[in-house]
Amino acid sequence: MRKIAATYVFTANQPPLKNGILTIGDDGTILSIDSQTNLTEQQSLEYYSGILVPGFVNAHCHLELSHLAGKIEEKTGIGGFVGKINQLRNSANDQPEYRIHQTDRKMWAAGISAVGDISNAAISIETKLNSPIFYYTFIESFGFHPSRAEKAFEYALLVHQQFTNRNLKNSIVPHSPYSVSQPLFEKIARLATENGGILSIHNQESEGEAEFFISGTGSIAKA
Numbered sequence: 001m002r003k004i005a006a007t008y009v010f011t012a013n014q015p016p017l018k019n020g021i022l023t024i025g026d027d028g029t030i031l032s033i034d035s036q037t038n039l040t041e042q043q044s045l046e047y048y049s050g051i052l053v054p055g056f057v058n059a060h061c062h063l064e065l066s067h068l069a070g071k072i073e074e075k076t077g078i079g080g081f082v083g084k085i086n087q088l089r090n091s092a093n094d095q096p097e098y099r100i101h102q103t104d105r106k107m108w109a110a111g112i113s114a115v116g117d118i119s120n121a122a123i124s125i126e127t128k129l130n131s132p133i134f135y136y137t138f139i140e141s142f143g144f145h146p147s148r149a150e151k152a153f154e155y156a157l158l159v160h161q162q163f164t165n166r167n168l169k170n171s172i173v174p175h176s177p178y179s180v181s182q183p184l185f186e187k188i189a190r191l192a193t194e195n196g197g198i199l200s201i202h203n204q205e206s207e208g209e210a211e212f213f214i215s216g217t218g219s220i221a222k223a
């Protein structure tokens, strides 16, 4: 058991506690949270000058693209970015699985304890199974042409099954409003309604995306 006190403790469900004290069990479980107005030195109480916070949540991650970190020039706009991702994402000689593992370690070291991860394939499963981080995987499906809906959804179902078989929480989600056809949207919606799957979508994250969504023109159309 450990007792840790800090100038402030953020509990996330009430205002920050001044002179907060956490009591932590041997397995890391928080047993109690208290505060003392006049905190004095106590036996076996560790004190930190600063703020204690619960684990951070990374709500939008693409672990699968870890091997592309630093490889894409910045400020080329969304069109340049999408084009470059499409060009580089299958560069297998970059040890993608190892890079995924590394990114997981970096997030844990940075205090992240839960991640919403967008995935197109099953490559991140081993890392997620062996990580102390809680992962929720959004299996991203896309296909602009209605004739692709069946195939795209079948593939997403296959990945969904692989994650589910390993007890990893996941759901099938649409990539963006402009890259998913109506029949594919309907299939995704039906499954989410049936099994209560959480949905996520990339939506107008930049000017270029908004332009493409509204008028079908701009840099994404060219990417």
Ligand SMILES: [Zn+2]
Binding pocket: 060, 061, 062, 118, 202
């Ligand atoms: Zn994304």
